[in-house]
Amino acid sequence: MNTARRILLAALALFATAASLSAQTVAYWRFDDEEDIRLDSSGNGHDLTLSPSSTTSYSAGRLAKPASSNGWLGAPDNAAFTMNAFTLELNLELSTHNGSLTFVAGQWAGSNGARSYTMALSASREFGVILSSDGNTAGQYYSGVTLETGVNYYLAVAVNTSATESERSITFHVKDLTNNTALQSISYESTISQTSLWNSNTGFGIGAQGTGGAATVFSGYLDEIRLSAGVLSGGQLLVSGTIPEPSAFAALAGLAAAAFAGAHRRRC
Numbered sequence: 001m002n003t004a005r006r007i008l009l010a011a012l013a014l015f016a017t018a019a020s021l022s023a024q025t026v027a028y029w030r031f032d033d034e035e036d037i038r039l040d041s042s043g044n045g046h047d048l049t050l051s052p053s054s055t056t057s058y059s060a061g062r063l064a065k066p067a068s069s070n071g072w073l074g075a076p077d078n079a080a081f082t083m084n085a086f087t088l089e090l091n092l093e094l095s096t097h098n099g100s101l102t103f104v105a106g107q108w109a110g111s112n113g114a115r116s117y118t119m120a121l122s123a124s125r126e127f128g129v130i131l132s133s134d135g136n137t138a139g140q141y142y143s144g145v146t147l148e149t150g151v152n153y154y155l156a157v158a159v160n161t162s163a164t165e166s167e168r169s170i171t172f173h174v175k176d177l178t179n180n181t182a183l184q185s186i187s188y189e190s191t192i193s194q195t196s197l198w199n200s201n202t203g204f205g206i207g208a209q210g211t212g213g214a215a216t217v218f219s220g221y222l223d224e225i226r227l228s229a230g231v232l233s234g235g236q237l238l239v240s241g242t243i244p245e246p247s248a249f250a251a252l253a254g255l256a257a258a259a260f261a262g263a264h265r266r267r268c
């Protein structure tokens, strides 16, 4: 086997590894079906239900979510939503922000025993996550990134809880899709308190906490909401496509592409 072929196969093997990691996907809501915005594309059957008198709607392949406590979606509680480590990704465009803590998506409701995890925006539009080990007390963790209205972002949060403090981690990933900036990955550096995540019996809510709640609803557009079990690395994120990072692989892929082009030229 020539060197070019070996490099190409090595690259393909890495692609195959990346593809197999999709088995970690719990749910993937894409909002691409104009006839039914509730569908889960993961194959795991976590189709969403509409809140009573829901005002959410399809908008060019995204979910349009009004500033209304009636406008949210939820997937019924499922054992698959209970995880001590998870990655939650989505695209988000904020239309308005009422200066309150805003729930974006997660397994969370305000009552005791119903709190587990949720992506959130602070009262000052800072991207963060809220976690609870006991269903009651919660820790709020923020990325330092403040979101602007009218900008489409890719956002992800990867969380690992553990009885061992040194094993706990939160990593935020942010990319401004409107201006096509580079992906920022931010590790939360202060103490993380949660030893595990609570087995809440509330649904997975999108656009609000799982029971609605007027002060805390999201207003804008959401898309490509993927919940994964475990901590995805940067290269496994939706925003990275199927090409694993870090740059060592990019160099390898470049070599393979160059070798392939070279082989092609030799055949000509």
Ligand SMILES: [Ca+2]
Residues within 6 Å of the ligand: 030, 031, 032, 061, 062, 223, 224
């Ligand atoms: Ca979509």
